[in-house]
Amino acid sequence: MSVIETDPVAKLKAQVAAATRMLVMEGLLDYSGHVSARIPGRDAFLIQPGTAPRSSVTADDILLVGFDGKVIDGNGRPPVEIPIHVEILKARPDVQAVLHSHMELAIAFTMMRDVKLVPMRARAVRWESGIPMDLDPSHIKTTVQGQTLARSLGPHHAALMRAHGLVLVAEDVPALLVDAVHFDENARALMTVLTAGAQPLPLTPQERDQINRHEMREFHVGKLWRYYIDKARTAGVVDGKEALLLD
Numbered sequence: 001m002s003v004i005e006t007d008p009v010a011k012l013k014a015q016v017a018a019a020t021r022m023l024v025m026e027g028l029l030d031y032s033g034h035v036s037a038r039i040p041g042r043d044a045f046l047i048q049p050g051t052a053p054r055s056s057v058t059a060d061d062i063l064l065v066g067f068d069g070k071v072i073d074g075n076g077r078p079p080v081e082i083p084i085h086v087e088i089l090k091a092r093p094d095v096q097a098v099l100h101s102h103m104e105l106a107i108a109f110t111m112m113r114d115v116k117l118v119p120m121r122a123r124a125v126r127w128e129s130g131i132p133m134d135l136d137p138s139h140i141k142t143t144v145q146g147q148t149l150a151r152s153l154g155p156h157h158a159a160l161m162r163a164h165g166l167v168l169v170a171e172d173v174p175a176l177l178v179d180a181v182h183f184d185e186n187a188r189a190l191m192t193v194l195t196a197g198a199q200p201l202p203l204t205p206q207e208r209d210q211i212n213r214h215e216m217r218e219f220h221v222g223k224l225w226r227y228y229i230d231k232a233r234t235a236g237v238v239d240g241k242e243a244l245l246l247d
């Protein structure tokens, strides 16, 4: 048995590092932004160092950070915007993984008068409870800012951050990556309709109910996680041995 199979923290580190690189590969993360994962049963989580390039971060780089924002294990300093992850993980015991990204299309929908980002595509039923917007346009550097953002997110699975980015929350790292892909697809769909000068036709409550009746989230997440691992392996973003461990 490998270390990854026997040590859940080692597996989580590998997932956080690989998901970060795969999100860069997909254009959903860039020079900034981060993925975090809660350590089950502890007031602590995994996240990359603030200055490590997102395009090459490895499991060995990943820091173990406490809910006080201090590094428990690992070399380097956490990201400056660590209060995003601390305060959301504290406020939402149901959340196991958090993404903060400066996703371009998400930001665009924080800068439009009278236009709201709503579920257009089938997979966007994930956000049918709402996509609130946090109104603080500055970087989230303080506990109070983090708490305000967590309150803006409330019980939802996504929140936009005015002129800055977004946060997504999910039950694990693979689901977080898949949500990021679908969030971007949905934002692109609405932007395409608006760019065409057409009137958007978001999913109706009846259509969302129908989609939810057929939803197989766990199956879908597993399928896409394996697809992106394979795509990343082919592109040289994940090596063959790592791919086997992540699958």
Ligand SMILES: [Zn+2]
Pocket (backbone or CB within 6 Å): 032, 033, 081, 100, 101, 102, 139, 140, 164, 165
């Ligand atoms: Zn940011």
